Amino acid sequence: MSTTDGRKRLATIWLDGCSGCHMSFLDMDEALVDVAAMADVVYGPLVDTKEFPADVDVTLVEGGVSSEEDLEKIKTVRSRTKVLAALGDCAVTANVSGLRNQFPVDRVIERAYHENADDGEGPQTDVPRLEVWSKPLHAHVTVDLWIPGCPPSAQTIQFAVTELLQGRIPDLSEHTRFGA
Amino acid sequence: MARTVTIDPVTRIEGHAHITIDLDDEGFVSDARFHVTQLRGFEMFCEGRPFAEMPSLMARICGICPVSHLVASSKACDALMAVSIPPNGARLRRLINLAQIVQSHALNFFHLSSPDLLLGMDSDPEKRNVFGVLAQHPKQTKEGIRLRAFGQELIRTLGGKRVHPGWVVPGGVSHPLEEEARDRVLAELPEMMVIVERNLDWFKGHMDGFQEEIRSFANFPSLFMALVDEKGRLDFYDGKLRFVNAAGNAVGDDVDPADYARVIAERNESDSYLKSPYYRPMGYPDGMYRVGPLARMNVVESLGTSAADQEWAEFQQLSRGSVLSSFHYHYARLIEILYCLERIRELLEDPGILDPHVRAHAEPNARVGVGASEAPRGTLFHHYEIDENGLMKKANLIIATGHNNLAMNRGVLQVAKHYINDGQVDDGALNRVEAVIRAFDPCLSCSTHALGEMPMDVVVRDAQGNVVDRKVRS
DSSP states (O other), X not given: OOOTXXXXXXEEEESBSOSHHXXXXXXXXXXXXXXXXXXXXXXXXTSOOOSOXXXXXXXXXXXXXXXXXXXXXXXXXXXXXXXXXEESHHHHHOGXXXXXXXXXXXXXXXXXXIITOSBSOOOOSSSOXXXXXXXXXXXXXXXXXXXXXXXXXXXXXXXXXXXXXTTOOOOOTTTOOTTO | OOEEEEEESOOSSBSOEEEEEEEOTTSOEEEEEEEEOEEEOHHHHTTTSBGGGHHHHHGGGOSSSHHHHHHHHHHHHHHHHTOOOOHHHHHHHHHXXXXXXXXXXXXXXXXXXXXXXXXXXXXXXXXXXXXXXXXXXXXXXXXXXXXXXXXXXXXXXHHSOSSSOOOEETTEESSOOOHHHHHXXXXXXXXXXXXXXXXXHHHXXXXXXXXXXXXXXSBSOOEEEEEEXXXXXXXXXXXXXXXXXXXXXXXXXXXXXXXXHHHEEEEOOTTOSSOEEEEXXXXXXXXXXXXXXXXXXXXXXXXXXXXXXXXXXXXHTTOSSOOOBGGGHHXXXXXXXXXXXXXXXXXXXXXXXXXXXXXXXOOOOOSEEEEXXXXXXXXXXXXXXXXXXXXXXXXXXXXXXXXTHHHHHHHHHHHHHHHXXXXXXXXXXXXXXXXXXXXXXXXXXXXXXXXXXOOXXXXXXXXXXXXXXXXXXX
């Protein structure tokens, strides 16, 4: 659903990732001007909107779903987005965010905050609970396009975004792969 | 009635966090805290993996400064192999580290912070972003994009990829630099120098308009820490740790980074996934110190390149001792870009830069290795222990942003107290609370390597701790 002047609404969000996919998005460099000409960026780490808006045409999601907050966010994003794309290997397969799955979550916390710290009790309040498993997006919601890569190249992202904003789901098999 | 304001998520920062501001019964700020809400578990899941995998795995801590992790991790691996790497391996690592600092500083200044600086702290939040500045200040914004692209392209030229190159490896780098590529980079340098000098002039010319922010943005005494070379100059790749105090005097000097645990202790916080390191001899919280561009300007005796040293001399005039306002992280960041461009030129003009001997090979020879370097945001430590087969037993990482946790928290409180009075909480005040965080340029995907994430959220709580208001701006 576009705005009255026909401009599309684009959003990006990061869940449990390293922000490298967002950096690759910025690596479009001057082509960012072209994207800005096609669509309003209505939500994302680069803009000051605090609540995920309604009626978004395309959302790119970086990172796996690792905490209760991530889970809540991806459900909200899905319910307010027409086309949802998993951006990068963590969103597609959990990848690096999923490496902790081989250990019980309590041990991950124990290692970080007790064995590797000198004092203090460790996080208890004002922080979201970690999910037992870090999972890819499609474990929780319907995904319309997977964009693999660690990260996908700027050219791949530009091509995918341009196609998605024009209402087409592109075939990316010639453009990127896992670990690209 | 007392209440808590929440800013969630904190935007235009690199990671996930929120901020809570507690107001008392009269509507004045009683406390403010910065909470980091992501934890990733790197220290855990590297266990049992071969140490040589660490550089490319640890780089995935952060997509903004993967090169910094590649460098610190590879240096820790060098120590495990107990090798001295070929001189040109070290030179090329220095080069890619400088490229990384240029692109990351350009990202903070132009893509994240310039909306506050160019459009104003109180400007329309809908337009207060890089696309908004692009519309209103296209020339300056495109220059920023060019400058970041230069750094990213240099990384790609050396490492084959802009984000997560695999080129920096235990023992050096995987392949040498070609002459043609060197010449291409050299040819672009003059344009980049002009861009950064023009933006430095712009910043200095506009500082007067931010006097209130300069006074209130984490402007307080603290220690500062950075690596310096044997002559006390800026060194992003190597050197010894130095701590200076607010008066500008060294309180700790010549500390081998491998002995970091002697001077740095880490404390957990009950309400954040980000731990708080402090200077061990002074205890918690008096041992609060800052790292990154501002700290480096305060710690060094000179930068070591001509144009940057001139700018540094002018910067020094801001204060008789250390420069204390964190607003000046922006200023320091621009001077560092200039320094990096000058150092990149020096390295590329060194005939040794084309030497094809760039890597040493060895089996693991030591059980413990520490690697340290200056990342864009401050000093980065990777500390590994391996077993007799070279498999990881333990990793401890102290990430640049983490060092600043105590100062960021105190800075958030200082800004909130200054701008929020009588229970009046407007967008401009909240944006300044976020802007002080942006000045530190925290990289939260990095710093909460262990668990870690950081959007921004302001919660207002009453005197009993009940959440009575949540300022989630939209």
